[in-house]
Amino acid sequence: MTEAPSFVTLFLHNFNSVYPPLMPAKMRQTGVYRNGDEHMIAIIMAVYNGETYLNEQIDSLLSNTEKDFVLHIFDDGSTDRSAAVIQSYTDKYPSKIFYHRNVTNQGVIHNFLNGCLQVDADYYMFCDQDDVWLPEKIAHSVEAVKRAEAQSPNVPIALFGDARVVDDSLQQLHPSFQQMSGYHTDALDVAHLLMENKLIGCTMLFNRALRDKLTDTIPDGLRMHDWWIALIASAFGRIIYLDEPLLLYRQHTGNVVGGSSRSHYITNRVKHLTAQRQVLYDTCKQAEVFLTIYNDQLTETQKRLVSLFAGLPSANWFTRRYLILRYHFLKSGLLRNLGVMLII
Structure with a gap:
């Protein structure tokens, strides 16, 4: 009996008819498995009690036009049916999808970064358990990084892009x-x-090249896994922004980290000034950790910059604000920066 197409397969087919690919056809992948001499991409998926949306997410990966990837799923101790859902895929794609179950719960940061350390590949992608990847996400991303590598060989490079924000039923x-x-x-x-x-x-x-900058032991004190990768790329290599939506970014009550509008962001921080002050100090702590680990690799200018930021909590009222303005330790937009000046 022919298997009925999944919801995600039908969704992506309809999506392509409404939102045609942003790159010309000659630049798109053929959708067939590539030869062994081509580069391999490792997708690192962190899972914790994700049974609700796992099928949709994994189906969207398999529907991508770029097929030269492997999916490593790191289960952080799920107590729902996540393992059973994943096994249905590992049974069907034994050489493409791999399941790892952590002995203890590591938390999202360590789960993602330790996952990278366990996998050898030429390129790495983080994958949440509850989104839907658009069909050209992998292809467009790796093509852009390869172009950057041609200009800057052996340099750590990180790419990020945009996303369409959707609700739990994928409505925009x-x-x-x-x-x-x-x-x-x-x-x-x-x-x-x-x-x-x-x-x-x-x-x-x-x-x-960027992955190899990670230490064998992922330190504590990091704000988020993607932020840590961003700091490494900025300090030692390049960051590329791909100005196109790459996925459907699902917002629901179970998100570990989600999106919010600027108005919600500001309102939330005004209501919780003490908590936001602690968040800012935790951000300075992350800089201190970064300086400790990469001190020998940073330039003298970079060392001074990171050191000044890490030391903001111990500076006096005037000096904190002076350093923020003098060295451009700034957020995006006037209101966010006014908030920093208020709570620092």
């Missing part, structure tokens, strides 16, 4: 996560990224 809430959030995607230098992360992990692709 906003056509652009970046526009909704108001992030300045061109402010990708170390100073700006010390203060604010712009890179959505589920849109990212980075190369082996």
